[in-house]
Amino acid sequence: MGLSATVDRLLGRLALGRLHVLPVEVPGAGELRMRLEHACRVRGWPLATSPADADLLVVCGSEPHGDLAAALDRVWQAMPGPRVRGTLSAVPELPGVLDELAADYLAWNRAEDPLPSAEPDQHGGHDMGDHDMGDMDMGDHMGDMDMGGPGGIALASGADDRDGLEMDVLHLPLGPALPDWPAGLSLLLTLQGDVVAAVEVTAAQRIPVHDPFAYRLDWAARLLQLTGAGALADRVLAARDHRLGLTGSGPDPVDLRRRIARSWPLKRALRGVGPVDAVDVPVEWGGDCYDRLLRLVDPGNDRTAPGPAVQDLPALAELLPGLLTGSELADVRLTVASLAGLAFIAAETSAGSPVDHPVGAAG
Amino acid sequence: MNVVVFIIVFLVLALVAVVSGALVFVIDSMARATYALAISFVAVGGALVLFGLTYPGVITILMMIMEMAIMAVFMIMFMGMNPALIPMSMVHGQRPALVASAGLFVLLVVGILLAPWPQHPHAAPARARQLGQALMGDKMLVMMTISPVMFATIVAGVVLASHRTRYDRFGDDLDRRVASDPQPGGVGR
Amino acid sequence: MTDAASAVLSVVLTVVVLGVGGLCAAAFGGVLAGPSVRHGLTLPLAETARLLRQRRRSAPGADLLLWRIAGAGLVLVPLLMLAVVPLGPPPVLDSAVGVVWFNTADVAVWALVWLLGWGANATFALVGAFRFLASALAYELPLMFALTAPAVAAHSLRVTDIVAAQAGLPYVVWMPLAFVVLLVGVAGFSVWGSLGPAAGPDLAGGVLGELSGPDRWLALTGRYLLLVAGSVFTAALFLGGGAGPLLPSWCWLLVKSAVLVAALVVLRNRLVLLRPDRFMEIGWLILLPAALLQLLVVSLLVTVGGWS
Numbered sequence: 001m002g003l004s005a006t007v008d009r010l011l012g013r014l015a016l017g018r019l020h021v022l023p024v025e026v027p028g029a030g031e032l033r034m035r036l037e038h039a040c041r042v043r044g045w046p047l048a049t050s051p052a053d054a055d056l057l058v059v060c061g062s063e064p065h066g067d068l069a070a071a072l073d074r075v076w077q078a079m080p081g082p083r084v085r086g087t088l089s090a091v092p093e094l095p096g097v098l099d100e101l102a103a104d105y106l107a108w109n110r111a112e113d114p115l116p117s118a119e120p121d122q123h124g125g126h127d128m129g130d131h132d133m134g135d136m137d138m139g140d141h142m143g144d145m146d147m148g149g150p151g152g153i154a155l156a157s158g159a160d161d162r163d164g165l166e167m168d169v170l171h172l173p174l175g176p177a178l179p180d181w182p183a184g185l186s187l188l189l190t191l192q193g194d195v196v197a198a199v200e201v202t203a204a205q206r207i208p209v210h211d212p213f214a215y216r217l218d219w220a221a222r223l224l225q226l227t228g229a230g231a232l233a234d235r236v237l238a239a240r241d242h243r244l245g246l247t248g249s250g251p252d253p254v255d256l257r258r259r260i261a262r263s264w265p266l267k268r269a270l271r272g273v274g275p276v277d278a279v280d281v282p283v284e285w286g287g288d289c290y291d292r293l294l295r296l297v298d299p300g301n302d303r304t305a306p307g308p309a310v311q312d313l314p315a316l317a318e319l320l321p322g323l324l325t326g327s328e329l330a331d332v333r334l335t336v337a338s339l340a341g342l343a344f345i346a347a348e349t350s351a352g353s354p355v356d357h358p359v360g361a362a363g
Numbered sequence: 364m365n366v367v368v369f370i371i372v373f374l375v376l377a378l379v380a381v382v383s384g385a386l387v388f389v390i391d392s393m394a395r396a397t398y399a400l401a402i403s404f405v406a407v408g409g410a411l412v413l414f415g416l417t418y419p420g421v422i423t424i425l426m427m428i429m430e431m432a433i434m435a436v437f438m439i440m441f442m443g444m445n446p447a448l449i450p451m452s453m454v455h456g457q458r459p460a461l462v463a464s465a466g467l468f469v470l471l472v473v474g475i476l477l478a479p480w481p482q483h484p485h486a487a488p489a490r491a492r493q494l495g496q497a498l499m500g501d502k503m504l505v506m507m508t509i510s511p512v513m514f515a516t517i518v519a520g521v522v523l524a525s526h527r528t529r530y531d532r533f534g535d536d537l538d539r540r541v542a543s544d545p546q547p548g549g550v551g552r
Numbered sequence: 553m554t555d556a557a558s559a560v561l562s563v564v565l566t567v568v569v570l571g572v573g574g575l576c577a578a579a580f581g582g583v584l585a586g587p588s589v590r591h592g593l594t595l596p597l598a599e600t601a602r603l604l605r606q607r608r609r610s611a612p613g614a615d616l617l618l619w620r621i622a623g624a625g626l627v628l629v630p631l632l633m634l635a636v637v638p639l640g641p642p643p644v645l646d647s648a649v650g651v652v653w654f655n656t657a658d659v660a661v662w663a664l665v666w667l668l669g670w671g672a673n674a675t676f677a678l679v680g681a682f683r684f685l686a687s688a689l690a691y692e693l694p695l696m697f698a699l700t701a702p703a704v705a706a707h708s709l710r711v712t713d714i715v716a717a718q719a720g721l722p723y724v725v726w727m728p729l730a731f732v733v734l735l736v737g738v739a740g741f742s743v744w745g746s747l748g749p750a751a752g753p754d755l756a757g758g759v760l761g762e763l764s765g766p767d768r769w770l771a772l773t774g775r776y777l778l779l780v781a782g783s784v785f786t787a788a789l790f791l792g793g794g795a796g797p798l799l800p801s802w803c804w805l806l807v808k809s810a811v812l813v814a815a816l817v818v819l820r821n822r823l824v825l826l827r828p829d830r831f832m833e834i835g836w837l838i839l840l841p842a843a844l845l846q847l848l849v850v851s852l853l854v855t856v857g858g859w860s
Binding site: 392401424431435549550 | 615617618647648649652653655656659660662663666667670682685686688689692709826829830831832833834837838
């Protein structure tokens with residue numbers, strides 16, 4: 001669609017009040033990401049739900065490498081434009097980076113940034129970014145059907161699933177750049193319909209953090225967002241921002257927990273999701289998502305001073321294949337969000353036995 | 364409505380119905396075939412509305428769109444094959460089918476041309492009650508009990524064919540308070 | 553006023569009511585969500601500008617024809633829905649089966665949202681499309697029975713007759729269950745709030761996740777327009793349409809519809825996403841019996857009690 005330059009600039013100016021930001025967190029830069037989210041919220045810039053929805057791609061943290069860099073390239077390719085890519089490596093840069101990116105957004109020139117042609121990717125499922133292009137299974141082809149499917153991608157082959165139906169097998173990476181997903185954890189799901197048939201962990205890192213309780217509130221907010229309780233999620237985010245010192249006052253933690261505990265729809269939505277037997281895993285992980293949510297917003301968090309800790313994603317990753325197989329995609333997102341927030345262990349015990357000394361035992 | 368306009372609209376609808384119906388067998392994608400069929404039925408519904416049969420016409424359109432959407436669910440469940448854009452063949456048994464359909468078409472055309480249509484059709488619209496009385500008359504009670512019986516038969520058939528019975532869900536003594544399902548429902552039964 | 557002029561006025565009024573209604577709904581949502589009132593009020597303008605400036609994209613293997621049709625259809629269907637409602641002057645289509653016409657339009661949304669998800673050839677979008685169909689299977693039948701209740705009371709399927717029959721008492725007073733079920737249905741076909749897991753954040757936007765540029769604008773606008781059209785129809789069917797003292801009828805209809813739209817916008821993220829596996833039992837075991845019970849009570853009151 002060719003727009004004349006003046007119209008384009010006018011539209012750009014009008015759009016500046018609501019640019020959609022996709023923050024991608026390099027493992028270890030969680031606090032940076034949280035501060036970025038707060039800055040965006042203050043400006044009224046919403047967070048993008050997917051690359052197609054994003055105008056600004058902001059990488060929080062030091063230079064990414066390996067899988068994350070490949071994922072970022074794929075996310076960038078999926079952004080339609082006008083699109084701007086920026087990096088945020090330290091807190092003082094924050095207001096400046098957003099202003100710069102806004103100026104770049106305004107100055108974006110369609111001719112200088114051609115969209116890649118819609119070529120199918122020839123690789124297998126493993127090194128793709130967060131939004132896979134559907135069916136990639138190169139298994140046996142059926143009968144007399146042509147191997148070349150739409151766009152040159154092979155069709156998925158079928159297999160029996162949990163409920164006795166023969167459904168197509170799809171491979172979906174839940175990867176490094178997905179919103180509301182733990183940075184440093186990558187899974188490759190084998191899906192049939194939206195039921196998970198198998199889980200393969202492709203990456204799980206131990207991530208050092210400074211203030212695990214801010215992260216707990218952050219994960220509680222993300223869990224609430226995934227459940228659809230956006231209003232409660234916003235309150236928890238206000239508590240998180242207060243914890244990080246970004247705002248002068250925040251909601252009363254006791255009141256917050258009470259509100260969440262009183263919400264009957266929330267209880268019905270999360271009860272029975274992702275049940276974990278607290279055997280061989282930290283006690284905090286036991287129960288279902290609702291129990292874990294209540295632990296995440298426990299008022300005791302507010303009283304404890306921040307200290308160094310580690311997010312023990314490998315321990316979480318050991319649990320996931322057994323836990324998630326047979327559940328639906330929504331349950332996978334909710335379960336991982338609830339467990340990721342409780343996976344923080346005190347740094348001095350990380351070399352010892354992380355299972356016995358979880359952080360936040362007051363909860 | 365002007366007779367010429369009426370005829371033109373009717374011909375357009377008829378053409379759309381026939382062409383999209385034929386496209387169902389030619390098109391490369393299950394999803395496109397499904398919606399070509401939907402368009403064909405919508406055109407037929409439109410023709411019914413054109414004849415003044417508004418309620419059957421609109422209901423036909425409603426039912427057919429819903430049916431095509433539900434067909435998408437069944438395609439995924441039972442066909443195992445994505446409704447993808449692939450070359451495929453939707454026909455089999457071509458010779459007998461052609462013979463049967465051509466024969467039926469001839470029969471219907473002969474019937475339409477030879478039927479004694481009234482020369483000056485009634486101006487008054489047929490009222491539902493009069494029509495019902497004329498069609499069903501004394502048998503109204505039988506007619507009204509048939510439909511719940513049919514519904515009960517369908518439900519019973521689905522229950523009998525079900526893979527997991529209540530003994531799988533509630534235990535051998537039917538004593539489990541909450542059913543054990545791979546996916547719990549919303550009411551917590 | 554001649555017939556032709558009246559018809560043109562009705563068409564223009566329908567388009568204007570939908571457009572302004574959608575704009576206000578989006579602005580109100582923005583005010584509730586955003587950092588400031590001014591920011592929220594400019595939300596529709598800012599988002600439209602942003603999306604018009606965005607390029608369209610397509611995923612490899614996407615069924616472009618069906619995908620684009622779905623987005624455009626989501627904007628046309630609300631027009632069809634509103635065509636049978638009297639907004640002051642007689643409606644564009646004063647059909648004798650107006651209620652069934654509305655029902656047909658909302659079933660057309662099934663096809664459109666499914667195509668939106670399927671056309672993108674992406675896993676999340678496809679899962680979203682099937683979530684929508686599963687939710688639709690749960691809310692549609694209760695919706696149909698809820699629509700039947702006012703028709704039974706007014707002895708007619710024509711929307712103008714139903715509005716006229718409420719001159720004494722709006723139907724919501726003695727058909728509250730049907731009213732609630734219809735509102736649930738409106739939220740359902742607008743992929744809104746609790747009934748919007750098809751476009752949920754756990755699926756990275758679901759059916760909307762792969763859309764960009766004008767296509768995204770059409771789909772998002774379509775959702776708001778469906779919400780407004782459904783609310784206006786509910787106001788006509790249950791709240792008495794334009795009936796009320798002092799103000800002219802079109803004004804009353806707009807006020808009542810605005811209340812419903814506002815309620816739905818406020819509730820958008822106050823509850824939780826009802827995923828289809830959870831909603832299915834709610835739809836069939838709670839909503840459907842409620843709608844049927846309501847219909848039984850209404851039928852008895854109308855035939856035996858002589859109410860209307």
